[in-house]
Amino acid sequence: MTTTKSTALTDDDMDVMTLLHAAFRRDATRLAHVAQTYGTENDETHDALLVGWRGFSRELHHHHRIEDTHIWPLMRRKLADRPDDLAVLDDMEAEHSLIDPTLAALEEAFDDREHGPRQVPHRIDDLVALLQSHLAHEERDAFPLIKEVITAQEWQALSKAAVKELAYSDIAQLGPYVVEGATPEQARRVLSELPVPLRLVHRFWWNPRYRRVRRWE
Template sequence: MRDRFDMTVTYAMHNALRRELHYLARATACAHPDPRNVLRTTAGWELFRGALHAHHAAEDDALWPSLRQALNGRPFCLARLEAIEAEHAALALLLEAIDQTLAGPDVGLDLFGELTGSLVTGLRGHLRHEEEAIFPLVQTILSKEQWEHFGRVHAQRIEADAARILPWLLDGVAERTVAAVLRQLLPESAHHTYAHRWQPAYAVLDRWGTQGALTVTRP
């Protein structure tokens, strides 16, 4: 059965986050003598963190409240949503803790490794959990107006740093997905700017300090 709502942007975001988790895990495992320098000195961590924050903030502000309202009287489904919300909170704490290890030279590398490992494992599981437990509910019970409201808020969250987040989001994806995402997130008048300024500027970034060093298998 065909989905009621087009979730291309949401899936593109999830896949981009998975892609960057692979880079994060490899870069922090291979960098010597201090893997924290990768996150301190390259664009990868900042881009990843900014995109994740924009995505989760849009869900927290515009998707979960609508779902909670629509799920009134369905306690088992509400429990699923509450579990997802708890995962958001736990992931936010991990991001904050990692940032603190980057700012504090006295924090041990073992703790840094534990935190980044927990983020990689936790976010991978969260994305899968959301897709399996929440996306079907979205397709089933949200109204068209509620889904469109989330889409607008999500686009607004990305808009603040669109010049960097959009090329990051669309790195390596199929052309039809690029077209679909740009159609939803960027005015047509700005598509030329994306293609001729934003994307080329992104393409030369060495996000994780690994150009020529890592071969990445797409998730």
Template structure:
């Protein structure tokens, strides 16, 4: 059970849950794009919109780290400053790749031309590779620093900021992406920490909505 004592260490499992959702879907996107038939504008627009939504979530996640995590770590863990600055630079590189991928996605969505499709797929692959590298380094080197120098309330504030910046009409679908990419124990943990009304909303509406959107994107049933 979590406590809020001065000596409690943040439980950083929730960031790994978020990372795993980003990993799964950004990795899948290049092949999904490459599989779109020439002229299939409906499918092209769907995947372009999927990238936009993924990017919205990623941008919010990284902005939260930029505002609430990196400054504290730089202040309290000066020995890790070179690593932290490199990860901040990776955020900038990922933002550049996201901008490129979004531009190529928008072009592809206009007519679903093969050349535009290939550019979008290549941009999505470059973005996924850079993100993989960043997330792995963050998990390997930074989460232990977080546990050493951040308080439980400070860590919770980071998660609360992410939820506050999520469009309210998409919160249950975003929750579905997180849960679907999580291990069974982590899925149980995430749900157990939600307010009762949020758990009920997920069971009554969220999962059904997520399953429908997952089928649209992936063309298959989500494997729960």
């Protein structure tokens, strides 16, 4: 009988998660700047802002869905007899349930050119505060649990299942979004999760196209 040895999850294995958190913080900083200037920009700058905002919002929604449908359920099964640790997962899901409608409220304000300039700064403040708190909480309490109970093999299987659920257009946006600001080695590890043909598409099409688009500023 053949057995497969399980290996512990490492920080390198979690590069995508770590880089996504860095990207969300990067864009939260951009949003905080928007809160100070919104309503004063010209039409081209406003359009660039919306491109950046919608990319950020889309990736944050994807991230939450993957956690809620793949990561937390697996951990719940493994932590069934550890109520204190299950409470951490409860907190993660509860914080998602606060962030998601806050994203929707800000999107609504961005769409309202008449009343939005008065609403946007406050709604950005609400979102940035919730997001920064959630990211710190997840890294402090959930990340150690992830590395404790999920093996490298399980994490790889989760990652592949999550990627399969994404549309081609979603993957085309996600790769460049994640590796923006990453080191070459981090980018290599992240992109290694894609099939070789998609890595080539990322290098020669998706990433150059992403970099050509004006966003945020």
